[in-house]
Amino acid sequence: xxxxxxxxxxxxxxxxxxxxxxxxxxxSTKKRKLDGKILLKYRVCSKEGFRETxxxxxxxxxxxxxxxMGCKAKLTLTIINDQDNYEIFSFHEGHTYSLIAPNSPHHxxxxxxxxxxxxxxxxxxxxxxxxxxxxxxxMKEHVGGY
Numbered sequence: 154x155x156x157x158x159x160x161x162x163x164x165x166x167x168x169x170x171x172x173x174x175x176x177x178x179x180x181s182t183k184k185r186k187l188d189g190k191i192l193l194k195y196r197v198c199s200k201e202g203f204r205e206t207x208x209x210x211x212x213x214x215x216x217x218x219x220x221x222m223g224c225k226a227k228l229t230l231t232i233i234n235d236q237d238n239y240e241i242f243s244f245h246e247g248h249t250y251s252l253i254a255p256n257s258p259h260h261x262x263x264x265x266x267x268x269x270x271x272x273x274x275x276x277x278x279x280x281x282x283x284x285x286x287x288x289x290x291x292m293k294e295h296v297g298g299y
Contacts, residue, residue, distance in 0.1 A: 155233065155240045159194055162230040162239050166196045175199070180227070191232065193242065198226040 156162040163179075170177045176199035183193040201224045231242035267275075271292060278288035 155238055156230070157238055159191060159230060159239050162228075162241070163194070163196055166228045170198075175226070194230045194239075196228045196230070198224040200224040201227060 154162075154165070156165065167177060177196055178199045178201075180195035180197045180201070182191055182195070184191055203223055225245050225247055227243075227245055228241060229243040230239045232238070233240050274292055275285055275288040278291070279285065283291075
C-alpha cells in the first residue's frame with residue numbers, strides 16, 4: 154500500500170490495531186544524514202521486545218508490571234524515491250501472545266481516553282476542592298462503571 158504522508162501510514166496501522174484489538178507504539182526511525190528526511194519508520198506491537206534490566210531509581214518506588222513479551226508484529230514504512238510518499242516496506246502480523254477478546258476492546262490503552270465532557274467534569278470538581286481520583290470514582294458511579 155502507498156500513503157501520501159507518513160502520518161496516514163501510521164494512522165492506518167493504528168486503525169488496523171484497533172480492529173484487531175491490540176495496542177501499538179512507535180519504535181525507531183532511520184533518517185537521512187544530509188537533510189534529516191525520514192527513510193524508515195517502524196510501528197510495533199506494544200508488547201514487542203523485552204524489557205531491559207530493571208531500572209533502579211531512588212525517586213521511583215512504584216513497581217511496574219512486565220508487559221513486553223517479545224512480540225514480532227510490526228509495520229515498516231519507507232519513503233518512495235525521494236518523494237514525500239510512503240509505502241509499506243514490511244508487515245508482520247503474527248503475535249506471540251493471545252490477543253484481547255474482540256468483545257472487550259475497551260481494555261486496550263488506545264481506547265482508554267476521557268471525553269471532553271468527562272475532563273470538564275473533573276475540572277469542575279477540582280474547583281469545588283474534590284480531587285481527581287474522587288471525581289473519577291463519582292463519574293464512574295454516574296455512568297455505571299469504568
